[in-house]
Each structure stands twice: as C-alpha cells, then as structure tokens.
Amino acid sequence: MTRLIGLDALWLSLAVSLFGVLLVPAAIIRRRPEWLAWTRSAVYTNFALLTLAAGAMVYGLVAHDFSISYVAQVGSRATPLLFTVISLWGALEGSILFWAWVLAFYAAAVLWVNRDREGTLVPYASAVILAVAVFFGILLVGPANPFHLVSPVPPDGPGPNPLLQNHILMAVHPPLLYLGYVGLTVPFAFAVAAMLNGEVLQDHWVVLARRWTLVAWALLSAAIIAGMWWSYEVLGWGGYWAWDPVENASFMPWLTATAYLHSVMVQERRGLLRLWTLNLVVATFVLTILGTFLTRSGIVSSVHAFTQGTIGWYFLAFIGVVLVAALVLVAGNSDRLKSEGQLGGVISRDTVFLLNNLLLTAFTFTVLVGTLFPLVAEAARGVKVSVGEPFFNRMTLPICVALLFLMGVGPALPWRGVSNDEARSRLLPPAVGAALALVIALMSGVRMPYALLAWVSAGYAIAAVLREYQRGVGGRMRARGERWLVALVRLVRGNRRRYGGFLSHIGVFVVALAIATSSALRREHEQTLRPGESMSLAGFEIRLDKVSGREEPQRAVIGAAVTILRGGAVLRRMEPRMNFYPTQQSPVPTPDVRSTPAGDLYLTLMAFRPDGTTATIKAIHEPLVPWIWIGGMIVILGALVALWPTPARATEAAA
C-alpha cells in the first residue's frame, strides 16, 4: 500500500513536471501567455506529489515495510529510529528521491517568494527547474526506482552502511549538502530564463539569482564543513580533508559559486564581466550534476561512493544536454552581453576581483583535472591510477595563499583605481598585521613554509578587513557622535552585503589559519600498551586502563578505557572504540576526541588482543582544529548577515 502510493506519486510527479515544462514552448508558439499560470500550478503540484512520495518512503522505513526494495536494502529492525529516518539519503535511490524533493521545494519556494512579480522571468525559471525535475523523475521511475516490490517479503534487512550510522553528523551533512547543491539550480534557472526571454541585460535576474546563490552557497559551505567534521570524528585517521573525489565533488561548485558571488559584484557595480558571470552560473550547475554523477554512479570507489549502479549514462547524457543547451543560449546572447565599460586601473578593486576570479577558476580546473584524470586514464588506457594528495597540495596551496592575500587587498582598494600615493596609504598599514602574524606563528613553532605564508597573508588580510570596520565605525562616531557599538550595528545594517561579506572573509581566515597550523604542528604516536602502561605525546600522559566490550542492539562495541594525565593530574577519561556491525566484516573505528580551544587530543583504537591483554592506541595532537568548525560558522554567519532582509528592501520586493 505504502509502496503503491509512493510509486504512483513518482509517476504523477514526472507527468506533472513534463506538462509544466512543455507548457512554456506551447504558450510561446500559440501566443497564449495566460497558459503560464498552469506552469505555476504544476510546480506546486509537483512539490505536493514528491512530498507524498518522500513521506511514503520515510513511513515505509519507520514501519519496517520490507516489501519496498529500498527499505529492504537499507532498513533493519535493530537500527535506532533516528538512523532509520536518515537512511532516506543513505543509498542511491533514496538520495535521488531526496534530491528530487529538495528540487521541488526550491521550485515552489522560488514561485512563492516571487508570487507578485509580473512578467515571464519567474515562470520561465520555474519551468527550467521543472525540466531538471523531469530528469530526476526519469531516474526515479527508471534506474533509481526505490519502490520496487520485494517478494517474498524478507523478515529483516541489513541496515544502513555502518559508516553512516556511526555518528550524528550524518543527520546534518547530507541534507545541508543537498540543500546547497540543489539550490545552485535556482541561479542557473534564472540565467536560462533571462536568456530565453531576452531580459539578460536587465538586472532583475541578477539580483534574484544572486540572493538564491548566496542561500545555496551558505548551505553548501555549512555542508562542506560538516562533512570535514564528520570525516574527522568518524574515519579515525585524524584528518578532515583528503582530496577524495567525493570531497572534490562538493568543493568544485563551491569554488565557482564563490567566484560568481564576486564577479556579479563587478557586473552590478561596473557593468563588466557579464558573459563571464553567466558562464560561471552555468559551470556551477554543471559541476553539481557532475558531482552527483561522480558520487552516485559508483564510478569512483571511495568511502562515500558506496553505491554501484547503471545510472551513470543517464547523468552523462543529461550533462551533455545541459552543456549543449547552455552553450547555444550563451552564444546566442553573447552579442548583447558585450561589456559596457572598461576595467579600472591596475591598482583597483576591479583588478583584484578579476584576479580572484582567475585564481578560483584555476583552482576549480586543478581539482577537476585531478579528480577526473584517474577515470579518463582507466577508460582510455585501461590503467588504474590515483592522483594523490601531493598533486593537489602542490598545485592549490599557492593559489590558497594568493587568495588569502587578495582578500586583504580587495577591501582596502576602491573601484576604478587610485593614485599611487593613495594606494600606498591604504595598502601599507595592514602589513603590521602580517608581521604580527609571522611573529605569532614562529613563536608557536610553525616552520612549514606554506603554513607561514598562510599566516602572513591571513594576518595582512585580517588587519585590512578590521581596518575597514574601524574606518566605518570611526567615521560614524566622529560624524554622528554614536558610541562604537551603536555605530558598528548601524554600519553593518546600512550595508549588510559589504560587512556580511567581510565577516565571511574573517571566517575564511580563521579556517585557513586553523588548517595551516593543525597540519604544520600535528604530532602523532602509536603504541601497543598493556593495561596500566602509558605513553606520552605533546605533554599528555595517555594511560590504558582496560579493554572491554558491550553489546548494543545494532552492534557490538569494544572500547579501550584510557586516562589522560598531565603532570600527574588526571585531566579526563576517554574511550576510543571499535564498533562491530553484523553486516560488515571489518570493525568501524570510533575515535574519541578531547577538544579545547588550543587543540585536540585524538585517540583511535587501532587493534587489541582478543583476550584484552594489549591494545594498540594511536594518539594524535592537532592544535587549533576546533577553529576550523568555528571559522566555518563565522562564514555562514556572514552570509546570514548579508542575506537578512532590510526593511527597505522588503518593501521594495513587495511593491
């Protein structure tokens, strides 16, 4: 019953989306613009139907209805309720269903937010989103159908992949990722709509697309940080980024979306880079589909790519269609998209933004090449190769340092350019911050060249950004006699986009410094201990007390009870564990992390004797790691500040 409701809802949703898309050319050819109202109904109906389908799946999971193929694949009676619900996105079919639902949600939200807007832009954009929905609808009734009938009905299932039920962050990271990823369809839809109806030179679509991009970008940023955190807390190697293809898949659209958020400012302020900006929007969308292809087709085997299937060709075909359609549209509009003016002088914010965009594009290109090369090599020459971390680090670390430095130069310079004297007076003072940062880094023991460069660049940029705040606040305090806090709040309120953006930059500096420092000063030690013995690392004494096990409903747990001491005083007790899931031959390591603002002590149980007489413990000391997560939150906070609707803008939008 549940299965049939879900399946019918999927078929109906596909029909409704297709209808909504086809209405647009019909309305144009037959000159019946009033038909576009039906596209609107199609969007809302599609959202309702997919909500029904996703709801049916969640109900099936919770009710352990093993006649549904997806439930039989990922469900298990022993799995706790929370992990049962979130296994909706634990494997291929469910995650495509979730993706389609998020897409339907965005389509409805875009229509709802812009319900009072006249013209064809919003209906066209909704139709573009529906066209993407048609693709996912085909997947859902075809190769990724989650509602197949299983007969005879099995009494129980294997449960979700153990890696996915080992940590609470798995309830957070995937939804954020999908919301961010799928949200990047919206700016693409607006761009295509504007190219279709000839409004590409007007700025409505730019403003609409920019705000939705910022929403999606903030969600994607949060998802990437949550994914790093998950990898750190769960995988047991004490790292948070490995240039794994699946990490790269989430990172590439983030890079191009970041480039877009900057180039669109040049477009709005200076009327330049229109064609470039449009291409970035298209590239970002294509990269999200490529990312889904990489992660969901099983083409790369990595920790995330736990699904195998035949839907890869569907994705490749869709990517091809999108690329061709977008190229035709962009080429058809390129005459109109000639830039109006010229870039400012060499020392200007224009130049900095241009460099920022070149660097971000080069960054994306590097990651793309490194990610796709093994696939191409295997397909073309039949050799299995992998592109290791050294490639990515060597190619991207210089880009990262340059970007950090530019983040200090950009805010300090005005648009169009300045005289050399003026430039000196703006660019020299933040060098004090760079010097200070260098001293701090050297005193903390950082010696790795790139880590030092990161400190110097970020120090410069932090000083430059703080100086911008200080100039604004100081100006208000002098001109209007406000106290500094009042002046700060009013300053930010007066230009949320600018000061929210700066706040995001500060978050990026925090993340960059934390990554640079934690990788430069990482210390690790592995030792086999008997109960009562201890080892030492970075001033901590790590004593093994006991190895013991316990049974939990869905797994068996072996833990090493460890006491951490410093100078003979007990700091705390920790328990790195190994979780044994009945479906997996190898145990899942479950590290225990002691976090302080100064850094983390990270313990992993590597091995133990079955009789409990020894345990091998790996201890890692990583300074500043918690600041990666904190910095990530600052980035998102900055985006929220920029997005918060001002009363003036709210009335303008309603008018």
Place this chain on the structure above:
Amino acid sequence: MTASTTARTRRRRGAGIAIAVLVAAFAWMVFGGLDKNVVFFLTPAELAAKGNDGYEVPVRLGGQVKPGTIKWDDRTRDLRFAVTDGSGEILVHSTGAPPQMFRDGMGVVVEGKYGRDGVFRSSSLMVKHSNEYRAPKAGERPQDMYKTLMQGGKT
C-alpha cells in the same frame, strides 16, 4: 575608427594574449604536476612485470594476503606478509600494528615503494572490505570472538 578605439582594441588584444599565455602556462603546470604525482594501482604480477621501472616509485599494490605469511613482531612493530593475486606475489613490510581482524586471504591495498631488495615498503595499509551483505558465520560474530571481553560488562 578613432584613435581611442584602436588603442582600446589593441589593449583588448594584448589582454587576450596575456590571458591565453597564462592559461597555457597553468595547464602545462597542472599536467606536468599530474605526471609526477600519479600513483599506479597494480597487482603483484603487474608490478613484477614492470621490471626496472617498478622500483622505488610510489605504487598502490592490491591483492590478497597470502595465507600463512603474516608475521607480526610486537616488540619491533614490524609487520611482514605477502600479497598475492594468484599468479604473482610480493613481500610487504610495514610498521605498526595490523588492523583488527587482519587475517589470511583478506583483500588489502598497500601504498609504498617496491625496493630493489624485493621487499615492498608500505607507508599505509588499507583493508578492502566488501559492502555486500553477508550473514556472519558462527564464531565470526564479535560477541563470540571476544567473549571474555564482553563479560567485562558495561563500562
């Protein structure tokens, strides 16, 4: 065409050439970097067949642990075993405790370099586990394997 537009076109063309040069240089760097950092994934037979080219370059070696070859020294922390693909086999030396449940016949991937002394020095050892569901056999359940530990009860 006025003088200023000619200057502008010339400037544009200059910028275009500069960008093309930059892009070409960057692409050259990326592909050059790839060349040096690609790690081949090989089986023991494939690595042996490479002859001289196979020595002292980073390689990922994949295969099964040959039954009866695992030697683990608790004191020196040396782990030695042979990786086989059925036709060839290569001795592997790594440092550090073997992963829990490391055993004969298990799929492994070791990353490291093959020395001219015929020993593969591994810097990282990954156990390849299949994700296919398979009911545990009697005695394979951790509750049975670590019975004495389980009696330690809840901590």
